[in-house]
Amino acid sequence: MQDQSELDNLINLAEKVSEKIDTLRYAQSMNKLKLFLATVISYALILTTAFVILKSKIIFENLETYWRILSLVTLCAITFLSIGFFTLYFFKMKSLMISIKNEQEIILELLSLIHEFNDYIYSEKTSFAEKARLNIRLKRVSFALK
Numbered sequence: 001m002q003d004q005s006e007l008d009n010l011i012n013l014a015e016k017v018s019e020k021i022d023t024l025r026y027a028q029s030m031n032k033l034k035l036f037l038a039t040v041i042s043y044a045l046i047l048t049t050a051f052v053i054l055k056s057k058i059i060f061e062n063l064e065t066y067w068r069i070l071s072l073v074t075l076c077a078i079t080f081l082s083i084g085f086f087t088l089y090f091f092k093m094k095s096l097m098i099s100i101k102n103e104q105e106i107i108l109e110l111l112s113l114i115h116e117f118n119d120y121i122y123s124e125k126t127s128f129a130e131k132a133r134l135n136i137r138l139k140r141v142s143f144a145l146k
Contacts, residue, residue, distance in 0.1 A: 007118060010113055011134070014107055014110040014141045021104065024100045025100065027096055028100070032093075038082070038086075038089075042079075042085075049071050049075040050071075110141075111141065115138075
């Protein structure tokens, strides 16, 4: 019975690591969405500012120099903010990818231990229902590796 509880503890630990991998992948997806939205907004602002710079002579004849300088400053600010955001995004994504890789290595080690332990304690005396229950739990955990 103690062997069975140790095996259950290992499987529970593997399930927790699997949940953490799922959480990290969700965070990765959300960061991709944020990057997409930031890219769209940045390009829209850059294009709008560029339009104002190019058309300021038509729109603002009396304030031409003021609007050109303001538009140029705005364009530079938006560009630098966009570059800063993209840099932060890539560092965050790299960090998430490293975390996912580390968690996958942990889960591989746990699965290896679980399979060794499972082969050691289970013999033909074990019920099919118990074997099926463990196999189902292990398949759920293995899904996190894909």
